[in-house]
Amino acid sequence: MTSASSRGVFIVIDGIDGAGKSTQVQRLCDSLRQQGYQVTQSREPTDGRWGSMIRNSATTGRLSLDEELSAFVEDRREHVAELIQPALAEGHVVVVDRYFYSTVAYQGIRGADTETLLKDMRAEFPIPDLTLFFDLPVDVALQRISETRGDVPNEFEQEDSLTKIRKTFHRMASECDEVQLLDCTSSVDDVATEIAARVSKTLATAS
Numbered sequence: 001m002t003s004a005s006s007r008g009v010f011i012v013i014d015g016i017d018g019a020g021k022s023t024q025v026q027r028l029c030d031s032l033r034q035q036g037y038q039v040t041q042s043r044e045p046t047d048g049r050w051g052s053m054i055r056n057s058a059t060t061g062r063l064s065l066d067e068e069l070s071a072f073v074e075d076r077r078e079h080v081a082e083l084i085q086p087a088l089a090e091g092h093v094v095v096v097d098r099y100f101y102s103t104v105a106y107q108g109i110r111g112a113d114t115e116t117l118l119k120d121m122r123a124e125f126p127i128p129d130l131t132l133f134f135d136l137p138v139d140v141a142l143q144r145i146s147e148t149r150g151d152v153p154n155e156f157e158q159e160d161s162l163t164k165i166r167k168t169f170h171r172m173a174s175e176c177d178e179v180q181l182l183d184c185t186s187s188v189d190d191v192a193t194e195i196a197a198r199v200s201k202t203l204a205t206a207s
Helices: 021-034 049-060 065-089 100-108 114-124 138-149 159-175 188-206
Strands: 009-015 039-043 093-097 130-135 179-183
Touching: 009 021, 009 065, 009 100, 009 188, 021 039, 021 093, 021 188, 039 065, 049 065, 065 093, 065 100, 065 114, 100 114, 100 159, 114 159, 130 159, 130 188, 138 159, 159 179, 179 188
Parallel strands: 009 093, 009 130, 039 093, 130 179
Antiparallel strands: none
8 A cells, every 4th residue: 555545435443432443543544644645534523513512412411312313413414524525535545433333323222223223324424435343342341441541431331331332333233234343352553453454455445
């Protein structure tokens, strides 16, 4: 991989909390840039109007299911229209930390119909060229959350919630062709090596 692809490539990193997504997203983007790719790096929720509303609700009071889901959808619409699609049109490799898969999994434990929600998300928003679901046992995830952040896990970071979220991610992986599960129980370096191999294959196919 020595030059930017002739067309944009859309890569998503998603999965349960505690799997090390943020660290690996940064390592991947740094590596791709060093190899000569034009990289657009982002995350969801974004720092835009709707994304900020979602983030602020953690301290100002949780939105209702309908309000929160609507905010995620509006945030994603802006994200896609203003950043993702323009970057892809310019031939960039777009790497996003969380996407509609997280909306399905996390809103599912609040009572949303995950089957319908996944269908709606896939009908409206661009399907990534590659989605890696970072996966590890729930007890390991909880241990990492506690050790890494040194704080009390939030409502989504409880054993029952994470177990349900993980099951939803596994189900989506079995249903969505672009999704691959990635075992994140090994070292940070080993996980990074595996990510690089899978991304390299996707980029080679797209070029």
